[in-house]
Structures are given as structure tokens and as C-alpha cells.
Amino acid sequence: MQNNSMADIIYDYFTSRILFGYYLFGDRLPSISDICRQFQVSALTVRTALIRMREEGYLETTERKRSTVIYRPDEQQEQRYRTAYLSRKEGMDDICRNAYIIFDPIVHRYLEKQTEDSIKQIRSQLQKDKKHPVKQLIMFYAEVMRPLNNPLAVNLHWEIVRYLQTPYLQKSANFEDLDVASKHMEQMLHPIEEGNTEKALEISQAFSKNVTQMFFRSLAGLIDTEQPVEPVPFKWQIYRDHPQLCYTLAAELMSRIDARVYKQEELLPSCQMLAREYGVSLITMRRTLDLLNEIHVTKSENGIGTRVISARLAGPPNFSHLQIRKSLLLLLQSMQLCALTCRNVAVNTLSSLDGRDFQALDQELSRLVKGGMTYLTAKTCLLFIGTNSPSAFIREVYRQLCQLLQWGHALHQFSQKLDAGRFYEVHTARLREALRRRDAKRFADGLSELVELSLEGSKTMLLELGFQEDQLV
Numbered sequence: 001m002q003n004n005s006m007a008d009i010i011y012d013y014f015t016s017r018i019l020f021g022y023y024l025f026g027d028r029l030p031s032i033s034d035i036c037r038q039f040q041v042s043a044l045t046v047r048t049a050l051i052r053m054r055e056e057g058y059l060e061t062t063e064r065k066r067s068t069v070i071y072r073p074d075e076q077q078e079q080r081y082r083t084a085y086l087s088r089k090e091g092m093d094d095i096c097r098n099a100y101i102i103f104d105p106i107v108h109r110y111l112e113k114q115t116e117d118s119i120k121q122i123r124s125q126l127q128k129d130k131k132h133p134v135k136q137l138i139m140f141y142a143e144v145m146r147p148l149n150n151p152l153a154v155n156l157h158w159e160i161v162r163y164l165q166t167p168y169l170q171k172s173a174n175f176e177d178l179d180v181a182s183k184h185m186e187q188m189l190h191p192i193e194e195g196n197t198e199k200a201l202e203i204s205q206a207f208s209k210n211v212t213q214m215f216f217r218s219l220a221g222l223i224d225t226e227q228p229v230e231p232v233p234f235k236w237q238i239y240r241d242h243p244q245l246c247y248t249l250a251a252e253l254m255s256r257i258d259a260r261v262y263k264q265e266e267l268l269p270s271c272q273m274l275a276r277e278y279g280v281s282l283i284t285m286r287r288t289l290d291l292l293n294e295i296h297v298t299k300s301e302n303g304i305g306t307r308v309i310s311a312r313l314a315g316p317p318n319f320s321h322l323q324i325r326k327s328l329l330l331l332l333q334s335m336q337l338c339a340l341t342c343r344n345v346a347v348n349t350l351s352s353l354d355g356r357d358f359q360a361l362d363q364e365l366s367r368l369v370k371g372g373m374t375y376l377t378a379k380t381c382l383l384f385i386g387t388n389s390p391s392a393f394i395r396e397v398y399r400q401l402c403q404l405l406q407w408g409h410a411l412h413q414f415s416q417k418l419d420a421g422r423f424y425e426v427h428t429a430r431l432r433e434a435l436r437r438r439d440a441k442r443f444a445d446g447l448s449e450l451v452e453l454s455l456e457g458s459k460t461m462l463l464e465l466g467f468q469e470d471q472l473v
Contacts, residue, residue: 006041009237010049012162018058018071028066029059037125038139040154086229091392092164095234098391099160100205101348105340106145106153107204111197113147119193126185140185144192150473152333152404155238156397163234234393236400238330246288247327249278253288254297254409257308258376267305268298294318295410319410319465327407329471332458334404336473338382339451345394346444349385355438357388362435365428374424375412378450379405381431385447411461423453 017023030038035046050067053059059067085092122143126136138161145154184207191199253274256262268274268289275285289306292298295318300306319325350358361384368374379402386398427450434443459472 006039006045007048007052009158009162010035010039010041010046011052013158014049015053015056015058016162018069019073021073023069025069025072027069029069031066038142039158040151083229087232088163088234090231091234094391094393095160095164098348098393100208101344101391101394102156102341102397104201104205105344106148106337108197108201109340110145110148110153111192111200114144114192115147116193118144118147119189122189136182136185140188148336148473149470150333150336152238152330153337156236156337159236160234234396236396238400238404245280245284246291247323248403249280249285249288250291250297251327251403251406252278253292255406257297258373258379258406258409258412260371260373262308264308264310267307270305291321291324294321295324297410324410325467327404328410328462328465329467330404331407331411332455332462332473334401335408335451335455335458338378338401338405339448339455342382342385342451343444343448345389345398346381346385346447347440348391348394349389350440350443352390353388358435358438362432365432365435369425369428374428377424377428377431378447378454379408381447382451408458411458427453 014023014029023029029035029050032043032046032050035041036043039046050059050061054061054067058069058071060070061067122140125139125143142154142157145157184203187203187207188200191197191203253262253268257264262268269277271282271285271289274288275282278285289298289300293300293306296309298306299309319328361381364380364384365374365377368376368380382398382405383402386395386402389395389398427446430446431443431450434440434446455473462472463469
């Protein structure tokens with residue numbers, strides 16, 4: 001579960017299906033073109049995964065033909081099956097109980113975006129998987145998500161599929177016997193075609209609850225074991241073409257600049273000190289500082305050090321670097337997911353807290369007001385509701401989203417568009433009033449509005465920076 005390149009994800013996905021008997025000896029995998037579409041990757045990425053599977057004895061590959069499974073299960077198959085389930089049982093249960101908090105508003109949004117052409121494409125794709133109902137279901141939701149134009153949402157979908165392993169386990173929910181998959185998809189498609197998004201969402205919610213119950217009933221027998229199993233929590237691995245530590249470190253340093261741990265016009269700690277603090281090599285930290293220099297967050301001076309650039313003195317940023325542009329697109333995608341989900345998450349989290357927690361968040365917002373940093377209000381509130389959620393699944397999702405939001409500094413540093421008319425101060429005051437009244441719903445509505453407006457403002461900035469409309473959520 002630690003790999004996060006798309007080739008690794010495809011490898012993990014298909015080897016799991018082979019190991020747990022979904023694909024048997026002699027079966028053929030989907031064609032390379034079908035896998036490309038399923039995971040939205042290039043043929044080269046798919047071939048990289050298939051070559052690794054061939055080298056490890058899972059497949060036989062032939063030019064211009066679909067790969068053939070040559071793996072034969074051994075006597076330890078059932079034990080692997082049991083261990084895989086038990087190690088994830090706690091995390092599975094958490095996801096099944098709380099995933100609706102994240103996914104209901106996402107589902108609602110992408111159902112709204114369906115068109116006659118997209119529905120036709122969904123039906124066409126589903127015809128290819130008639131003999132595999134579980135795969136049909138997963139592909140159905142992957143297909144209907146496309147109009148959202150948010151790869152990060154698709155990424156989360158696939159990561160949950162990987163973790164739950166429902167497509168890999170033949171016993172997962174007896175879909176083949178009950179034909180529930182095809183019936184559900186038809187029930188979903190009809191109201192979508194009629195434009196009745198609310199009805200489609202209602203059907204999706206009911207189905208999800210039913211499948212959850214079926215899933216745990218079918219696996220109940222595996223619980224009866226005395227063998228201790230190391231828990232495997234859900235971790236959201238965000239796929240990047242070229243994951244580099246320096247982009248994560250740059251986001252962390254920008255977050256500290258936002259929080260004024262590192263103040264404008266002052267020197268950062270030395271490169272050596274930063275490398276020791278973050279536990280990275282000197283060359284990685286130098287690359288990180290070069291990245292911050294490139295987008296005009298900092299400026300390195302020979303013989304002196306690296307200084308945080310004042311917003312009033314900063315020149316135009318250089319966002320031409322491909323990976324920087326990809327980081328800004330991930331920022332926008334994470335903002336959209338927060339805008340869609342934060343109302344539900346805020347109500348769920350605040351409902352589990354007491355008055356002292358409301359007061360603690362109010363005090364944090366008060367500190368932002370006094371320090372003239374209310375542009376951090378949304379991120380502060382999102383981090384609070386994510387960190388304090390009673391669900392480990394939601395905490396993990398929001399941990400990753402908030403990390404991506406740190407790239408917001410690169411936009412805020414060079415634009416005052418959202419500051420006009422005391423934009424942040426007004427919204428911060430409304431949120432604080434809701435906290436004082438302990439009104440979770442009012443707070444959630446206010447936070448959702450703030451994040452949505454910030455999202456629209458960020459989209460405008462990226463368009464002005466030369467991004468194309470079809471690149472944005």
C-alpha cells in the first residue's frame with residue numbers, strides 16, 4: 001500500500017484480483033486499451049505494470065494479445081484471504097459507516113453534471129463487463145465521476161477500492177447470485193436520464209447501506225480466529241507522475257510562512273538546519289528552496305541565506321515548471337473536494353465535540369483576526385474539522401486535502417482579489433458567531449460558502465496565469 005505511482009496502483013489492483021481468485025489460471029486480463037481507460041493512464045504505464053507482473057510469475061504476455069494469468073494458488077490461499085480481511089476489518093468498518101459523509105455530496109455533484117452523451121458512454125462501457133458484476137459496479141461509479149473533471153476524486157475512489165478489496169474477493173457480497181449490480185445500475189441510470197438527481201442519490205445511498213450489510217455478513221466467518229493480525233489502516237496515496245519530496249516540503253514551508261513561523265523579509269533557518277529538522281538530505285532541501293525561489297516565495301542571497309519575500313515586494317511568480325503547475329491543479333482539485341464535503345464533515349465533527357472544542361477553534365480564529373491573517377480562516381477550519389473527526393477515514397482524507405491546500409500560499413501571495421471588501425474578515429466573523437452559539441449547522445453552511453467562494457477566486461487566478469479552462473475543475 002506504500003506505492004503511489006499509477007503503474008504500482010495497476011500492479012496492486014490486478015495482482016490482488018489474481019491472488020484472491022477473481023482471475024484464475026488461464027484467464028485473460030482486459031486489453032491494454034481497456035486498462036488505459038479504466039485508470040486514465042498511458043499505454044506505457046500499463047505495460048510497465050504488466051511487465052512487472054510477468055517477471056514475478058503472474059502473467060504471460062504476448063504481442064498484440066491480452067495477458068494470460070499463469071499463477072496457480074497454493075494451500076495458503078484461504079489464510080491470505082483471512083489475513084487480508086482481518087488486518088483491514090476496523091478500517092473497512094469505519095469506511096462503510098462514514099464514507100457517505102464524504103461521498104454523498106460528491107455523488108450529488110457529478111450526477112448533476114451527466115449529459116445524454118455521458119450516459120450513453122456509461123452504458124457502452126458497462127456492456128463490456130457483463131460477466132463481471134462487481135467490476136461493473138466499480139466501473140459504473142468511475143465512469144459517472146468523469147464529468148466532475150477532478151482526478152483527485154477518482155484517485156480517492158480507486159484507493160478505497162484497493163483498501164476494501166471488494167472486487168478481489170469472490171465471496172464479497174454474492175453479487176453474481178443476486179444480480180444486484182445490474183439492477184442497481186439500471187435503477188440509477190433511469191432517474192439520471194430524467195434529471196432527477198435527488199432520486200438517483202437516494203438509490204445510491206440505499207444500495208450502499210445494503211451492500212455494506214451483505215459484505216460483512218458474507219465475511220463474518222473469518223472473524224473466528226485466534227491468530228493475531230497486524231491492523232492495516234486506510235492510507236490515501238495520491239498518485240503523481242513524478243512524486244518528489246521537495247514539493248511536499250515546499251508546501252510545508254509555505255504553510256509555516258502563512259502561520260508566520262517564518263516572517264516576511266526575515267531569513268529562513270539555514271539549509272543545513274532545515275535539512276536536519278525535516279530529516280532529509282541537503283540536496284533535497286536545496287531543491288526545495290530553489291522551488292520556492294522560482295515561485296517568488298523566497299529569495300536566496302549568496303553568503304547570506306534564504307529570505308522570505310514580502311508580498312508587497314514580490315514580482316510575478318514563475319509557474320511555468322510542469323510539476324508546479326500540477327501542484328496548483330491538485331490545489332484546485334482539493335479545494336473542490338473540500339467545498340463539496342466540508343458541510344457534512346463540519347456537522348459530523350462538531351456534533352461529537354463539547355463547548356471547550358468550540359471555544360478552542362474560536363480562539364484560533366481570534367488569533368488570525370488579531371494577526372491580520374484571516375485569509376487562513378478556511379484552511380484553519382478545514383484542518384480543525386478534519387483533525388477532530390471521530391472517523392479515522394475522514395481524518396486521513398482531510399489530512400491529505402489540507403496538505404494540498406498549503407499550495408494556496410503560492411496564489412494568495414500574489415493576488416489580493418479575494419481581500420476586496422473585507423472578504424475574509426466578514427466570513428470569519430460569521431463563523432465565530434456560529435461557534436459562540438454552538439450552532440454546528442450554521443457554522444457548516446458558512447464554511448461551505450467561504451470555501452466555495454475561495455475556489456471560484458482561485459480558478460479565476462489560474463485562468464489569468466495561463467491555465468486552460470478544461471484543465472480546471
